[in-house]
Amino acid sequence: xxxxxxxxxxxxxxxxxxxxxxxxxxxxxxxxxxxxxxxxxxxxxxxxxxxxxxxxxxxxxxxxxxxxxxxxxxxxxxxxxxxxxxxxxxxxxxxxxxxxxxxxxxxxxxxxxxxxxxxxxxxxxxxxxxxxxxxxxxxxxxxxxxxxxxxxxxxxxxxxxxxxxxxxxxxxxxxxxxxxxxxxxxxxxxxxxxxxxxxxxxxxxxxxxxxxxxxxxxxxxxxxxxxxxxxxxxxxxxxxxxxxxxxxxxxxxxxxxxxxxxxxxxxxxxxxxxxxxxxxxxxxxxxxxxxxxxxxxxxxxxxxxxxxxxxxxxx
Amino acid sequence: xxxxxxxxxxxxxxxxxxxxxxxxxxxxxxxxxxxxxxxxxxxxxxxxxxxxxxxxxxxxxxxxxxxxxxxxxxxxxxxxxxxxxxxxxxxxxxxxxxxxxxxxxxxxxxxxxxxxxxxxxxxxxxxxxxxxxxxxxxxxxxxxxxxxxxxxxxxxxxxxxxxxxxxxxxxxxxxxxxxxxxxxx
Numbered sequence: 411x412x413x414x415x416x417x418x419x420x421x422x423x424x425x426x427x428x429x430x431x432x433x434x435x436x437x438x439x440x441x442x443x444x445x446x447x448x449x450x451x452x453x454x455x456x457x458x459x460x461x462x463x464x465x466x467x468x469x470x471x472x473x474x475x476x477x478x479x480x481x482x483x484x485x486x487x488x489x490x491x492x493x494x495x496x497x498x499x500x501x502x503x504x505x506x507x508x509x510x511x512x513x514x515x516x517x518x519x520x521x522x523x524x525x526x527x528x529x530x531x532x533x534x535x536x537x538x539x540x541x542x543x544x545x546x547x548x549x550x551x552x553x554x555x556x557x558x559x560x561x562x563x564x565x566x567x568x569x570x571x572x573x574x575x576x577x578x579x580x581x582x583x584x585x586x587x588x589x590x591x592x593x594x595x596x597x598x599x600x601x602x603x604x605x606x607x608x609x610x611x612x613x614x615x616x617x618x619x620x621x622x623x624x625x626x627x628x629x630x631x632x633x634x635x636x637x638x639x640x641x642x643x644x645x646x647x648x649x650x651x652x653x654x655x656x657x658x659x660x661x662x663x664x665x666x667x668x669x670x671x672x673x674x675x676x677x678x679x680x681x682x683x684x685x686x687x688x689x690x691x692x693x694x695x696x697x698x699x700x701x702x703x704x705x706x707x708x709x710x711x712x713x714x715x716x717x718x719x720x721x722x723x724x725x
Numbered sequence: 726x727x728x729x730x731x732x733x734x735x736x737x738x739x740x741x742x743x744x745x746x747x748x749x750x751x752x753x754x755x756x757x758x759x760x761x762x763x764x765x766x767x768x769x770x771x772x773x774x775x776x777x778x779x780x781x782x783x784x785x786x787x788x789x790x791x792x793x794x795x796x797x798x799x800x801x802x803x804x805x806x807x808x809x810x811x812x813x814x815x816x817x818x819x820x821x822x823x824x825x826x827x828x829x830x831x832x833x834x835x836x837x838x839x840x841x842x843x844x845x846x847x848x849x850x851x852x853x854x855x856x857x858x859x860x861x862x863x864x865x866x867x868x869x870x871x872x873x874x875x876x877x878x879x880x881x882x883x884x885x886x887x888x889x890x891x892x893x894x895x896x897x898x899x900x901x902x903x904x905x906x907x908x909x910x
Contacts, residue, residue, distance in 0.1 A: 414887030421861060421886070423868050451901045452894040456862055459843045462765060464755040470747055473773060477780050478740065535769050554766055 411435045416446060420453050468537065475533035521548040524564070527674055529650065537571030538578065543650055545598075565597045567651045585631055586615040595648060603631045606647045646672070653695040662687045662709065662722075673698045680723035684711055737783040737792075746792055747776060753864070754800045760859040761804040763848050771803040797864075797874040801856050808852055839900050846896035850889050857882055858889035 411432070418424045419432040436446050523546045524530040530542040536558055540547060545564010550557060558578040570578045572591025580587040582598035592610030597603070605614050606628045614621045616631040618638055623629050628643045645656050646668040655672055657665045663685030666677045675698065679685045687709050693701050702713045702720065714721045737743055751772065758768035775796060847855055856875065860866045861882075866874070868882045894901065 412887065413891050414883045417887045417890045418868075418883055420890075423883075448894055448898075448901060449890055452890055452897055453862070455839070455897055455901055456843055456846075456893055459760075459840050459863070461752075461756050461863075462759050462768075464752045464765075464769065466748060466751050469751050469755070469769065469773070470744065473747065473776055473780075476773070477777050535766050535773075554764075 411442070413449070416449055417453075420450050472533035472535065475531050475539060521546060534571075536573065536576075536578075539569040539571075541567040541651060543567065562596055562598050564599070565595070567593070567595045567648070569593050583633060584617050586613075588613040588615065595651070601633055603633070605629050606643050608643075608648060644668075655693040655696075655701070657689045657691050659688050659690050661685060662689055662705070665689055666722075669698075669701065673701075676719040678719055678721050680721065684709070684722060684724060737779075743780060743783065746779075746796075750793070750796050751776070754796055757797065757859060757864060758800050758804045760847060760863060761801070761852065761856055762807055763844055767807055768804075771807055772800060775799040775803055794874045797860070798876065801875060805852050805856075842897060842900050843893075846893050849896055850892050854885045854889045854892075857885040858893070861886060 415424070415428060416432055416435075419429060424432060432446075436442050522530060522532050522542055524542045524544055532540040532542055532547065534540065534549070536555065538558075540560075543565040545562065545566070547564070547566055548561045550559035550561070553559065555573075556576050558573070558576050559581065560579075561581040563582070568578075568580065568589075570589050570591045570593075574590060578589050578591070580596055582596055582603045583600075585598070585603040587594070587596055587605055589610070589612045592612060593608040594610075594612055595604075595606040595608070597606075603616070605612060605623055607623045607625055609625050611625070612623050614623050614629050614631075616638055618631070618636055621629055621638065621640070623640070626643055627640055628647060629638060629640045631638050645658060645660075649655050649668060649672050655665075655668055657668075663679060663682075666679065666685075669675075670677055689705070689709070691704070691708070693704070696704075705711065705722070706713045710725055712723050712725045714723065737746065754772045754775065755768050758771045759765060762768050762771065778799065779795070847859070850858060857871055860871045860874065861868070868879050868886075871877075871882050872879045
């Protein structure tokens with residue numbers, strides 16, 4: 411008797427003819443009866459596996475973050491270099507069969523690449539939320555509840571879900587940022603690895619030394635110079651996350667640096683006199699056009715959009 | 726939206742309709758993926774990706790494709806790809822292809838010995854065969870529905886079910902004897 415037919419009988423898929431055929435076979439010998447009973451018991455025993463518990467609300471929340479949330483559009487003007495940089499990283503990876511992220515043997519297919527000018531929101535299954543501003547983020551191939559590791563090249567804001575049993579590690583260049591659960595910004599490129607801490611504490615491990623960073627602090631590791639510097643967070647270090655730019659009696663020339671970073675544009679000032687004018691204002695989720703218009707009115711300057719950059723000049 | 730298993734894909738138009746489908750199938754599909762992958766996180770990742778693809782392509786599918794069929798087939802494909810990917814890396818690292826330590830440690834701690842043995846037995850069954858067995862045993866699907874969901878013949882389902890239960894019997898023999906003894910007491 412074919413096992414498939416016996417199983418069909420056990421799972422109640424057999425037709426009348428097959429039922430008769432199997433029952434006759436069972437009655438034919440003690441051996442047949444033993445085979446049948448063992449299969450039937452296996453079928454019944456295998457049901458003992460209780461369903462796993464999956465949190466629907468958390469699942470939907472994660473789905474929404476990754477798929478439905480509106481991505482705040484950032485002004486796209488000339489800084490498309492990240493798009494090319496990401497494409498180049500992938501191309502080099504394909505050419506050489508390895509890539510930047512594979513050097514520790516923990517490559518994972520779960521990767522996120524933000525080639526756009528929008529913020530890519532990522533929800534991980536431990537409840538952590540990441541806003542990938544630019545670049546690439548890759549989950550460790552052995553990612554699990556007890557092995558929370560990611561690799562970053564680019565800039566991302568992390569809101570790590572607290573788990574006292576499992577630290578969360580970000581491998582960034584030659585450095586590691588280790589946390590239990592807090593909010594912070596990490597920037598990792600070929601020149602620097604920078605951590606801006608919003609809340610809590612994080613361990614910043616560099617080839618030089620290991621530091622404990624406190625809330626409100628920023629630590630920068632300069633790769634070429636092998637130096638670490640610690641300072642207070644800048645007024646606009648979290649501007650893209652908070653969607654605001656704050657200028658508290660700041661020279662226009664300095665403010666321009668933050669505006670350029672925020673909108674991804676290049677701005678030039680005609681002369682030092684304009685650059686020395688101070689501004690005292692707060693822009694909340696404003697378009698670049700509005701920001702430039704407000705600056706133009708309050709400082710009495712003219713703003714021109716030229717080929718590849720914006721020029722601020724005297725009226 | 727009047728949701729039923731045979732409802733066509735083209736009926737998904739709004740977020741609330743999509744959320745209803747998500748609410749209906751999420752935990753079920755996670756459990757299905759879990760029994761194929763035997764890993765809580767990977768199961769959720771696979772199902773999240775299935776729903777992402779469904780959301781991206783909502784309304785594009787033929788009305789004859791039922792939501793349930795699509796979701797089970799997509800979860801199956803996603804899980805099989807994940808298994809192959811893991812096997813590839815494990816093979817590169819010269820590890821055993823499937824082993825008990827792959828199980829989620831916390832989940833394993835909360836399971837009794839029998840459940841652990843069932844999971845181990847499941848992990849040894851070839852993927853395609855395992856998918857069919859899981860649909861029949863835990864999703865309680867009829868052979869014809871399994872065949873439809875996976876795009877295979879009923880005859881294939883019958884044969885694979887025979888093979889699966891035979892393998893399960895071999896790997897659960899110790900426990901079946903215990904169950905028999907307990908039943909006889």
